[in-house]
Amino acid sequence: MEKDGWRVSVHTGSGRIWSRHGKELTRAFSDVAEAARALPDCLLDGELLAVTEAGEISFGRLQTRAGRGPKPGADFAVHVAAFDVLAVGDRTDCRPRRYGERRATLLELLEGGPPQIRPVPTTTDIEEALSWIGALGGVEGVVSKPDRPYAASRTASGWLKWRKRHTLDVAVLGVTGTSPATQALVLGLPSPRGALRAVGVGLPLSAALRHQLAGLLDPQGGGARSELPGTVGGLPGAPPVSYLPVRPEVVVEIEADQPAASEFGRFRHRPRVVRVREDLAVDELPVTS
Incomplete structure (x- = not known):
């Protein structure tokens, strides 16, 4: 669990x-x-x-x-x-x-x-395990562990995870990463005052999404990099997130484990960018509290 x-x-x-x-x-x-x-x-x-x-x-x-x-x-x-x-x-x-x-x-x-x-x-009952998601005071997913010696890394451990996922639309505020393989998006949503606020950093982009976004994102601020508090992209104590700001004109659909950026106004875990929403404008995004 x-x-x-x-x-x-x-x-x-x-x-x-x-x-x-x-x-x-x-x-x-x-x-x-x-x-x-x-x-x-x-x-x-x-x-x-x-x-x-x-x-x-x-x-x-x-x-x-x-x-x-x-x-x-x-x-x-x-x-x-x-x-x-x-x-x-x-x-x-x-x-x-x-x-x-x-x-x-x-x-x-x-x-x-x-x-x-x-x-x-x-439990060894898969149906029972899946029924726990969303119940028992806030279970967000379940983990399957093999009956083998302990391994510290998730890749070596053989663990399998199931999570409840949500999709929503957000604005692109910037791009992080120092190489194509590490590039990720700084994600934003409108605040009640009208300004866009950073609510998270996505997982690294796929090659197809990087290619599609290359022609859509327009750097701003003369190409100077900015920083966000580490809590936007990770846990308290995480280092600041360095990123290249872009004009907030592009909307993407993300898949997250929350229906909204509700914990201190950010996503608990890094969302995955699913696709570009060229059919949506930033001013059509819902206002968040």
């Missing part, structure tokens, strides 16, 4: 938490770190989730913790959805074991532990 949070490693013995990219998050999530220390000494692979009082998952609330830490009176709590166990103590490396063994160890370690750190539910 996949929800919308931050992938982390949790060392219960020391109560330390790291992001997927190695950034330490222990201070910002000190309540989770304290709960982790109540468990047997192990290294968990999981995801931080902000759960509201109504039981919904909120990525936006999770972001408010970045660099701050717990806030008294908040209307949400942070939990860890544990996917896997990588090690037990300082001598037992669980990664060479098959997933079924690691899963059994994970359940044993978390049995009777703090409610903030629980294992994700699993």
